[in-house]
Amino acid sequence: MELLGAVLSIAVVGFFAGAALSLVRRDLGYATSLAASVLLLISAVGALAGGAFQGLAWSGPLGDPESLGLDGLSAFFALATSIVWIATSAYSLAYDDRSSPLLAFCYALTLGAIALLVSSSSLLLFLIGWETMTLASYGMILQARGRSGRVFSAAFVFLAFGEASTLLVVVAVAGLHVMSGSFVEVPVATAGAIASVVFVAGLIGFGLKMGVAPFHMSEWLPIAHSSAPSNASAVLSSTLTLAGAYGLFRVLSLLPSPPPLWWGAVMLGIGAISVLLGALFAAVSEHTKGLPAYSTIENNGLILVALGIALIAHADGLTDLYVFALFAAFYQALAHAVAKSALFLSAGYIEHSTRTFDLNSTRGRAKDADRAARLGTVAAALSLAAAPPLAGFVSEWMVLEALFQSYRFSPEWVQFVGLLSGAAVALAAGLILVAMVKFLGFSFLWKPKATPASPRASGLAAPIGAVGAVVLGIGVAAPWLIRFLAPTVAAFAQAPITAPVGGLLSVPDGWSILSGSPFGILSPPVVPLALAAGAAVALGYYVLGGRSATRRVEPWMAGSPPGRDGETYTSFGYSTGIRIMMRSVLATREVRTGTGAGTPEERAAPFAYNVDLEVLDVFKLFYDSLVWFGDGVSAALKSGVMSGRLGRYLAYILIVTLVVVIYVAAAA
Secondary structure, eight states: OOHHHHHHHHHHHHHHHHHHHHHHHHHHHHHHHHHHHHHHHHHHHHHHHHEEEEEEEEEOTTTEEEEEEOOHHHHHHHHHHHHHHHHHHHHHHOOOSSSSSSHHHHHHHHHHHHHHHHSSHHHHHHHHHHHHHHHHHHHHHHOOOHHHHHHHHHHHHHHHHHHHHHHHHHHHHHHHHHHHHSOOOOOOOOOOOHHHHHHHHHHHHHHHHHTTTSOTTSSSHHHHHHHOOHHHHHIIIIIIHHHHHHHHHHHHHHHSSOOHHHHHHHHHHHHHHEEEEEEOOOOHHOOOTTHHHHHHHHHHHHHHHHHHHHHHHHHHOOHHHHHHHHHHHHHHHHHHHHHHHHHHHHHHHHHHHHSSBBHHHHTTTHHHHOOOHHHHHHHHHHTTTTTTTTTHHHHHHHHHHHHHGGGGGGHHHHHHHHHHHHHHHHHHHHHHHHHHEEEHHTTSSSSSSSOOOOOOOOOHHHHHHHHHHHHHHHHHHHHHHHHHHHHHHHHHHHOOOOOOOEEEETTTEEEOOOOOOTSSOOOOTTTHHHHHHHHHHHHHHEEEEHHOOOOOOOOBBBBTTTGGGGGGHOOOOOHOOOOOHHHHHOOOEEEEEEEEESSHHHEEEEEEEGEEEEEEOOHHHHHHHHHHHHHHHHHHHHHTSSOOOOHHHHHHHHHHHHOOOOOOOOHO
């Protein structure tokens, strides 16, 4: 264990050393981050296989002991992040060709901050890593190419939401300190009103970083992730949001157990809304990085759904469901982090090949990509669309299987929340399938008649292919991986846990994911086996029956010759049906832009206009209202209090002092 502690310490220090070295040479910074990620992976696997350990230790500024170490919970998140960072660091060596070394510096600093907060044993050290992560990520977004005004606006919105998140996390940490009397991460024994304050502050604070409803739409996550460089986008979407999930899991593991029933119900409802809206906006997005950014909202919502079910089951005494839902939450976090990193890296590959992030303009120009990039992207997108036997299929099946058990909750209103959440997740599963088919179809799989060849980039393709292989591997090996994650669930639950793995029908023992008699008889490994059997029958029929003649004809394009640019099926057209059918949620409206001549008669002709469809997020209206209110309050304070008159300043100070004195006297 001492050796693993040394490896972890070297890994954390290595990221910060990589940030310093990147100022000398960018490739040195990325190479150092790559090596540190490998060491972090080794230490995480060691902790999950051999138990918790401690590395560097010292006394903090307030006298509390601080150290770097991993237990079952932090080791899981170290495992997921290190897998992503190995791929993104290798990718960055070929991707970052800019003159300034600031992207490499901020990249390594972000990784080091996340590694620090994951491996910290002190809440104070966690806060230092959390704030460093926010500021370094802000710096990464500022390094994006493009219009400087748009980039700065995206980075500023990210920073605003990031600092709001930090303030709420500080409130949660302060509450834990009040209950335990220390900043050391130790479980709290006594429950009370402060525990609920910590839960609410933690849920909102960490939820802001995860980008779940209502902190995501038209705001920081889609804007920031789509504006950042592709290697930064992969880190932001796969591991920065994962750091938010880790913070939420860690705080919940420290709070008294079992939790109040309403904690789980609130989390389940927020998660279900996030899943549905994330999938819906992903389906209508035309941006190669905006689409996976919205998919991140959907996947993080699934984590909250599974965790909400676990908290409800724990409060209701349903131990088997509690354990199963926890495994679903952790497996979903891993499956999403790995697959999403590949999708963002492939967006960078598409941009390198086509010089655009617009799916309508891509039109298959990346179809001649290196095979590794193409196969890795297909595996990642299909996993996010829950196609068997990939990791996303297993995680989504587990979440849905847990939702099916909501009828066992004792309060009827919680059953109703579970019913609505199950419907939202099921609808989102279909919408995200549309989104991923669109992403693949208009980037790597489209084959129009005439498409100019696109340059290949093997240095970018290999990491994408490697991550795609990992996505396939953790899906096929799901039963064994779930048993490997048992220490993670045990560390969260603060109790010994047995993984829900067994035998089923003709499937050997240890090959199926089970959790007891209340659950159904189907298991993820059974589905790909059944599909393979059906494919074998179809293939045999095809081989024995011989090939039939296939008649090929030109597609009908309303009587016009096919293949013209204006008549080619577009990504926008692919999603138009959803925009129209879901107009009540998307607030879809028609926008007409004139293309005809200037006379009134010609402008009145229908063919003189292009009709476009715009969607509007309801949460944007909420934030716009907040901005309007804030501007009004600021203007009122400026004219009423801060007018430059000394008498008004003195009156303001006296009134505030009086309010504080009254509050303190009442509290005492």
